[in-house]
Amino acid sequence: MQVLAVTPEIFPLIKTGGLADVTGALPIALAKQGVSTRTLIPGYPTVLKQLEKSAPLHRYPAMHGGEATVFAATAAGLDLLVLDAPHLFDRVGGPYGDTTGADWPDNWRRFAALSFAGADIAAGAISGYRPDLVHVHDWQAALTLAYMRYGAAATTPSVITVHNLAFQGRFGAGIFAELGLPAAAMSLDGIEYYGGVGYLKAGLQSAWAITTVSPTYAQEIRTPEFGMGLDGLVTTRAADLTGIVNGIDVDIWNPQSDGHLKANFAAKTLKARAPNRKAVEERFGLVRDNSLLLCVISRLTWQKGLDILVGVLDQAVAMGARLAVLGSGDAALEGALLAAAARHSGKIGTVIGYDEGLSHLMQAGCDAILVPSRFEPCGLTQLYGLRYGCVPIVARTGGLADTVIDANEAALAAGVATGFQFDAESGSALLHAIGRAIGVHADAPAWAAMQRQGMKADVSWDRSAAKYADLYRSLVAKRT
Numbered sequence: 001m002q003v004l005a006v007t008p009e010i011f012p013l014i015k016t017g018g019l020a021d022v023t024g025a026l027p028i029a030l031a032k033q034g035v036s037t038r039t040l041i042p043g044y045p046t047v048l049k050q051l052e053k054s055a056p057l058h059r060y061p062a063m064h065g066g067e068a069t070v071f072a073a074t075a076a077g078l079d080l081l082v083l084d085a086p087h088l089f090d091r092v093g094g095p096y097g098d099t100t101g102a103d104w105p106d107n108w109r110r111f112a113a114l115s116f117a118g119a120d121i122a123a124g125a126i127s128g129y130r131p132d133l134v135h136v137h138d139w140q141a142a143l144t145l146a147y148m149r150y151g152a153a154a155t156t157p158s159v160i161t162v163h164n165l166a167f168q169g170r171f172g173a174g175i176f177a178e179l180g181l182p183a184a185a186m187s188l189d190g191i192e193y194y195g196g197v198g199y200l201k202a203g204l205q206s207a208w209a210i211t212t213v214s215p216t217y218a219q220e221i222r223t224p225e226f227g228m229g230l231d232g233l234v235t236t237r238a239a240d241l242t243g244i245v246n247g248i249d250v251d252i253w254n255p256q257s258d259g260h261l262k263a264n265f266a267a268k269t270l271k272a273r274a275p276n277r278k279a280v281e282e283r284f285g286l287v288r289d290n291s292l293l294l295c296v297i298s299r300l301t302w303q304k305g306l307d308i309l310v311g312v313l314d315q316a317v318a319m320g321a322r323l324a325v326l327g328s329g330d331a332a333l334e335g336a337l338l339a340a341a342a343r344h345s346g347k348i349g350t351v352i353g354y355d356e357g358l359s360h361l362m363q364a365g366c367d368a369i370l371v372p373s374r375f376e377p378c379g380l381t382q383l384y385g386l387r388y389g390c391v392p393i394v395a396r397t398g399g400l401a402d403t404v405i406d407a408n409e410a411a412l413a414a415g416v417a418t419g420f421q422f423d424a425e426s427g428s429a430l431l432h433a434i435g436r437a438i439g440v441h442a443d444a445p446a447w448a449a450m451q452r453q454g455m456k457a458d459v460s461w462d463r464s465a466a467k468y469a470d471l472y473r474s475l476v477a478k479r480t
Contacts, residue, residue: 004037004135007141030469042089043084044095051073063088118141132157134148144158161210169198169199175197179197185202204233208478210241214244214377216243220397270389287347292434297327302374323348325348326351328352328353378399382394394419396422419450
């Protein structure tokens, strides 16, 4: 089966979050299921520097204000199609915004171009290649499905994966005339959204099937609380909606071979984690003792619930916990965490920024990872935690609820617990969960048993890729 994926980012070439990890790992896992994936990505400068251009496969003399070329490339085992459009993507900054973090004002144009190219390829623009199915990711690629629906690829099956419904790609109605879609598309059952244009809405309306990155999130987005204004549409498409939990790349995230660690280890050699623990304590300026060492590895945003954590840090330290924080984001949260580190010198350490190697070391050296998100479509850090014996303490929402087995009395007695869950948006519940973790951590054999149980969990892409392959086949069967 030939699948065309369309995405704004892909690991290891360009990454701002978990979306890139998924689009980078899923094609490799799907290959084991007999699915061949070609992935269309924008030609950002950082991407082009890592690739050797091949002969052009398709040219656009005028694509939203300039010339554009699609060329083929390979990287890290990935079969890529790259949209090289310098007037749209050759900019200093990130994939979606400038160096200050402000969105590019023409993002609507940039990702309309990516989507137009995706639909064009789906319709056979590249000689000798026409995919059996198109799989797009998030709002930046979602308009692909509208171009397909109203164009020459209307009969090609399609899937959209929603990684986070909060990001929707909403723009004013004035852009519609420049999108190249028929007038009929600017309707309630097309791309019109509250009087403007909705890219994600267009994808949800046009896709043959919709997936989210966990079963619980698939249910949550049908409610006003989590639906972000799209719950009505999602509910009408409920029969076509599936939640499939993300996996992780277990070769990159492997405590037995990870080159970022001071010492490698396995479930049977948990004591070998000690050098990693020492390195974390030194890096974050923490006192060395046997108390529970927590970590946070996250974007510092409202969604991630870090303000809730900030509100209980004094009590958590008083209870005997220590904390290492790595992340960046909201300036107020950055300041609050730095102030907490100053207030509790030796007990809390904060590093503002992102460091891939340090994040691996923290998972390998800390006792537990805190994920207090208000909502979390899937979450990856808790999966890394399970893999590395860093026990997850998570809010009971989305993929966090689906991937962590709470250490209640029955689960502990049965030996199946892998972490701690608590009610989202509750500081008292978070504090109680930390207290529960401190209690179990004091019983070294019980804590080690929980670590080993978590490390047994299948967090690879294998099962999830099989579910995607089954979905693909069911859709292609409908076409024929």
